[in-house]
Amino acid sequence: MKNFLTDAPLPFCKGCGHNHIAANTEKALQLLDYDPMNVVLVTDIGCHGIIDKSFLTHTVHGLHGRSVALATGVSAALNNPDKKVIVFIGDGGATIGMQHLIDAAHNGFNMTVVIHNNFLYGMTGGQPSEFTPFGFKTPYLPDGGKKTGYDICKLISAVDGVSYVSRLEGISDFSKELAEAFSRKGFSLVEVMEICPSYGVKANPGMKLSKVVESAGLKIEKFVDRGETEAYQTTVKTDLKSLFHEEDAIKTLFPTQLEKPIRMMLCGSAGEGVQAAAEFLLKAGITSGLNGTKKGSYPVTVGVGFSAAEVILSSEEILYTGSPNPDVMCVTSADGLEYARKTIANMKGGKLFIDSSLTAPETKAEVIYFPFRERGGAKNSSLYMIFYFLKTTGMIPMDALLHVFGENKIAKKFDLPKMFELLNEPYTAAMRDETKTIA
Amino acid sequence: MMVADKDSRLIMDGSELIIESVARAGADVFIGYPITPANLLYSYSQERLPSFFAAPDEISTLQWMCGYATTGKFPVTASSFPGFALMLESINMAYMMELPMLIILVQRLGPATGTATCGAQGDLALLQGAISGGFPLPVVSISSMKDCWEMPAKAMKMAIDLRTPVVLLTSKEEIMTLSSFSVKNLPEIKKIERTFYNSTETYMPYKTGTTLVPEFLPVANTEHQVRFTASTHDQKGIIQNTSKEAIDNTKRLEYKHRQNKSEHLFYDYDEQSGADTLVVSYGITSAACREAVNAVRADGHKVSMLIVKTMLPVPPVYFEIMDKYKKVVIAEENLTGQFKNILFGERGNKNVSGVNGIAEMITPARIAEAILSK
Numbered sequence A: 001m002k003n004f005l006t007d008a009p010l011p012f013c014k015g016c017g018h019n020h021i022a023a024n025t026e027k028a029l030q031l032l033d034y035d036p037m038n039v040v041l042v043t044d045i046g047c048h049g050i051i052d053k054s055f056l057t058h059t060v061h062g063l064h065g066r067s068v069a070l071a072t073g074v075s076a077a078l079n080n081p082d083k084k085v086i087v088f089i090g091d092g093g094a095t096i097g098m099q100h101l102i103d104a105a106h107n108g109f110n111m112t113v114v115i116h117n118n119f120l121y122g123m124t125g126g127q128p129s130e131f132t133p134f135g136f137k138t139p140y141l142p143d144g145g146k147k148t149g150y151d152i153c154k155l156i157s158a159v160d161g162v163s164y165v166s167r168l169e170g171i172s173d174f175s176k177e178l179a180e181a182f183s184r185k186g187f188s189l190v191e192v193m194e195i196c197p198s199y200g201v202k203a204n205p206g207m208k209l210s211k212v213v214e215s216a217g218l219k220i221e222k223f224v225d226r227g228e229t230e231a232y233q234t235t236v237k238t239d240l241k242s243l244f245h246e247e248d249a250i251k252t253l254f255p256t257q258l259e260k261p262i263r264m265m266l267c268g269s270a271g272e273g274v275q276a277a278a279e280f281l282l283k284a285g286i287t288s289g290l291n292g293t294k295k296g297s298y299p300v301t302v303g304v305g306f307s308a309a310e311v312i313l314s315s316e317e318i319l320y321t322g323s324p325n326p327d328v329m330c331v332t333s334a335d336g337l338e339y340a341r342k343t344i345a346n347m348k349g350g351k352l353f354i355d356s357s358l359t360a361p362e363t364k365a366e367v368i369y370f371p372f373r374e375r376g377g378a379k380n381s382s383l384y385m386i387f388y389f390l391k392t393t394g395m396i397p398m399d400a401l402l403h404v405f406g407e408n409k410i411a412k413k414f415d416l417p418k419m420f421e422l423l424n425e426p427y428t429a430a431m432r433d434e435t436k437t438i439a
Numbered sequence B: 001m002m003v004a005d006k007d008s009r010l011i012m013d014g015s016e017l018i019i020e021s022v023a024r025a026g027a028d029v030f031i032g033y034p035i036t037p038a039n040l041l042y043s044y045s046q047e048r049l050p051s052f053f054a055a056p057d058e059i060s061t062l063q064w065m066c067g068y069a070t071t072g073k074f075p076v077t078a079s080s081f082p083g084f085a086l087m088l089e090s091i092n093m094a095y096m097m098e099l100p101m102l103i104i105l106v107q108r109l110g111p112a113t114g115t116a117t118c119g120a121q122g123d124l125a126l127l128q129g130a131i132s133g134g135f136p137l138p139v140v141s142i143s144s145m146k147d148c149w150e151m152p153a154k155a156m157k158m159a160i161d162l163r164t165p166v167v168l169l170t171s172k173e174e175i176m177t178l179s180s181f182s183v184k185n186l187p188e189i190k191k192i193e194r195t196f197y198n199s200t201e202t203y204m205p206y207k208t209g210t211t212l213v214p215e216f217l218p219v220a221n222t223e224h225q226v227r228f229t230a231s232t233h234d235q236k237g238i239i240q241n242t243s244k245e246a247i248d249n250t251k252r253l254e255y256k257h258r259q260n261k262s263e264h265l266f267y268d269y270d271e272q273s274g275a276d277t278l279v280v281s282y283g284i285t286s287a288a289c290r291e292a293v294n295a296v297r298a299d300g301h302k303v304s305m306l307i308v309k310t311m312l313p314v315p316p317v318y319f320e321i322m323d324k325y326k327k328v329v330i331a332e333e334n335l336t337g338q339f340k341n342i343l344f345g346e347r348g349n350k351n352v353s354g355v356n357g358i359a360e361m362i363t364p365a366r367i368a369e370a371i372l373s374k
C-alpha cells in the first residue's frame, strides 16, 4: 500500500475538519490502489489549500476560488480518466468560484471536487460565506446567518452532466464514500460538512455538527450516482489543414499601373451589400496587379445601421491603411451619409458618388448624383455604385471587376445586362430636382 | 514586387497569419471567450488548432490554460482589454508557476468597454504594471503582416525558453484588415520541440541549474512528483512565508526576464547616416511611420527609424540607439505616449516628443510634421 501523505504533521489547527478529509483521502486512494504518480491534487486558497505540501501526489496550488477551473485545464489536457484529478476547495472558494463548479459539472470534466464546508472563511478570520446556514454565528456574524446557505449538492445535482454528488459529515471514517466518488468517471462532487474549531466553535459554543446540518435543512445523502458513466473526452484533431489556400491565389489578368494610390470609401446601410461590393473592388484591383487593402466598419449590431468599407489600391506597397481623406467616396444610403458626413466635408478634392435621394454636404469633392437605389433596389445599390464608379472613372479595368464578379455565385442570379442598361440610361440634375420636388 | 510573386497573392487578414504561425510552432489548444476585435483569432483557431475550448469567461480561460500548461501542452488565447482585465490575477498565477503560454491582446479604444470596433494602443501601461511587485511580463508586438507570421511563433519560443506567459500585443486594424499578401516566400516555421527534465535524481520543480529557468516536467508523469504553486515557494514548490530560499526564487523571476537574450530581442532599426532625428514606433503606428519616413526622405531630409517589437521589459539597446540622436519622436495611438512614459517617465526628456491621439490611426502626415519640426 502506498502512502499519499508525508509523515510530517498536517498543517491545520487541532480538531479542524480538514485533518479528517486529508486522512480519509489518503485512505480512499489506497482502497482504490492508486499510484500517487497517477493522482493530481489541485488545491484552492484557504486553510484547506495548504495541505498540498503534505501530499505525495502531484500538486497544483492556485488561486482563491479558481481550483475547479484550473483542474478543468489539467483534466482536459491529460485526457486520460486513469489519471485522477482531485480538487480541494472550501465553502469560500466555492462561493467566489461557483461558475467554475457549475461549468465543470455541466461539461462532465473528469474530476472529483471535495468541498470543505466549514460554513465560513477560515483563513481570513471567520467571515461568513454564502454557505453559512441560517442562525450560524461567526466572529463577524454575532447574531447568526440571516438566510439559508447554498445547498451546493442540490444545485449541482440539477446540472445535467454530473455523475456523482453526495454530502457527508466529516467525522470518523468516510473513506469508502470518498473512494466511491473518486471511482466515478466524469464529474463527481462530495461536500464534506465540518467544523472550524478556531472560529466556528468559538462563535457557537457547545454546537454539534450534526445539529447544525440538520437545522440548516441539509440532507446527508447521496444525491446523484449515475454509476458507470462515460469519461469526458477532449477532441484532439489530427487532420488539420493550413489556413492558407494557395490554390485561391489571384492571378494578374489585367495589368494596370496607378500613378498614385486610390483610397475609396463605401458607405451605406447594413444588408445592402456594402462589404461585398468593397471586396469585389479589392479583388478586381488585385486582379489588375495592384496591391490592395480593405476594412469594414459597422456598429456592433451588424444587422442594422450603417455599414462602411475602405478600400485602398496601389501599385506600391501599402503601408498606412487609413483613409481620412479618400479620393473617392461612395454613399448609397442615409445611414451611410451620416457616417461619412464629416469625411465628405473634409474632402479637398476627389469624387463623391451619392445616391440621388440624398443631399451632399458642403464639400470640395466633385459631387455625382445617381439613383442607385431607385434603379438597382436597396439590396443592389452598392453593386450598382461600384460598377457605375468604374464606368465613369476607368480607374481600374472594368474587365477586372466583371471577371471577379463573374466568379462569384451571386453573379448567377444577377442581371448584368439589365444593370448596364440602367446605368447607361441618362440621369440629369433636372431629373433629380423633379424627384426632390415630388418627394 | 515581381510579377511572378504577384500571382501568388491571396486576400488575407493578420489573424489568419497569427493562427497559422502558432499552429505550425506547435500550439496545442486555443481557449477563449469571444470579444471584438479578437474574434477572428478565435474562429481561425477553432479550425486550425488540435483542440479548442469555448470557455465560459476569461477567468476560466486563463485557469484552463494554466491547467493545460501544467501538463506540458502549449495554450493560446486572444482577448481585448475587458477580457484581459479579468485574466490578470490568473496571469500572475501563470507567471509565478512559470507556465509557458501565449496571450494575444488585441487593443481597442477604452476605458472600460469603450468602443469595441475602434482600434487603439492604450494597454501598454497596464502591461508594464501587470505583475504584482513590478516584475516584468514579456510583451512583444507586431508591426506588419510579415510580423503577424513571424512574431507569434517567436513569442511562443520565448514563452517556452523562459517558462513564462508572453503577451503578443496588437490592435484591431492590424489583425482585421484584409490585404493582398503572398505567403509563398515566408520563412518556414518549425514545430518547437520542448525538452523536459529527464534525470533519475529527485525533481525539484523550481531548482535552476546553469540558467535562471528551471527545467519543466509535466504534471501526472510517472517518474517524479511535480508541484506547481502560485504562492511564494521554495525550490520544491512548497509554500513558504518569506524564507531566504523562497524570496531568492521570487527574485529569480525578475532576473530571468531581464537577461536580454539576443534571441528574444526583436526590432527593426533603419539607420540613415547623418540623421539627427530618430522616429520610434510600434504596432499599428509602425506602418504610418514607415510611410512618413519614406516621404520625408524622398524630400531630401535625413531621418532614422526604430520599430520596436520586443516591448517589455524594455531592452537596453533601445536607449543606446536613442542616445545617438539629437531628437527622438515616438509615435503611438494613445493620448499620453505610454511607451514614451515607460522609457522616459512622466517628466519626459527635452529631446523626446510624442505623436499621439486616440479614436483614429495616427497619420503619416502628422509623423512627418513631427520629424521635420524644429
Ligand SMILES: Cc1ncc(C[n+]2csc(CCOP(=O)(O)OP(=O)(O)O)c2C)c(N)n1
Binding pocket: A045, A046, A047, A048, A049, A064, A089, A090, A091, A092, A093, A094, A116, A118, A120, A121, A122, A123, A124, A129
Ligand atoms: C481573489 C481573492 N480574494 C480574497 C482572498 C482572501 N482569502 C483568502 S482565503 C479566503 C477564504 C477562505 O475560506 P474557505 O475557502 O472557506 O477556506 P477555509 O480557509 O475555510 O479552509 C479569502 C477570502 C484571496 N486570496 N483572493
Ligand code: SF4
Binding pocket: A011, A012, A013, A015, A016, A017, A018, A047, A048, A118, A122, A123, A195, A196, A197, A198, A199
Ligand atoms: S482556522 Fe479553522 S479552518 Fe483554518 S485550520 Fe484552523 S480550524 Fe481549520
